[in-house]
Amino acid sequence: MPLTVVSDVIANGGYLPQLAALEQLNFKKPFFSKKNGVLFGLIWFIILTMFLPAVFGILNAPDSLIGITAVTGVFGAMMIIIGSLMVLPSSKPPIFYPVHAPTQMPGAAVQTALPPQREVPATGYAPPRAGSWRDTNDLVPSATESTTRLLKEEENR
Numbered sequence: 001m002p003l004t005v006v007s008d009v010i011a012n013g014g015y016l017p018q019l020a021a022l023e024q025l026n027f028k029k030p031f032f033s034k035k036n037g038v039l040f041g042l043i044w045f046i047i048l049t050m051f052l053p054a055v056f057g058i059l060n061a062p063d064s065l066i067g068i069t070a071v072t073g074v075f076g077a078m079m080i081i082i083g084s085l086m087v088l089p090s091s092k093p094p095i096f097y098p099v100h101a102p103t104q105m106p107g108a109a110v111q112t113a114l115p116p117q118r119e120v121p122a123t124g125y126a127p128p129r130a131g132s133w134r135d136t137n138d139l140v141p142s143a144t145e146s147t148t149r150l151l152k153e154e155e156n157r
Contacts, residue, residue, distance in 0.1 A: 033091035037084020041077045048073025 008016060052073070053066045 029091045030089050032088055034084055034088045035091045037088045038081050041081035041084065044080055045073055045077035048076065 005016075049070050050073075052069045056066045056069060
């Protein structure tokens, strides 16, 4: 992996401007987009609600056909428009925002080298002195011991 790419990413705050420009150029607007879905819904509304009922009225079509066409136009257009706004992708190209990560934590001192080596020899550690361990038998009985005792008393009844 060429490390120049890593240095470019660090220098540009976490992103490559060349990659963002390339993504903008290669973006193809989808045919089924929110904009096209809303336009289709509006055309659907105009044709089925305004145009076809008038044509059917002129042709002396049954009144039920005219009513069904108008109702289908209104509710169909609402469903198409709401569905396209909720489901279809946008026709606008994605926007790449740079990530501005701080190069250094605020208040931290600038360190140019590793800290000096520190070592503690293993001989510096010794086992604990005799009698330094605490005897746990003198502790007050724990909550689990008293609960266990109560359960045993209940079983014996």
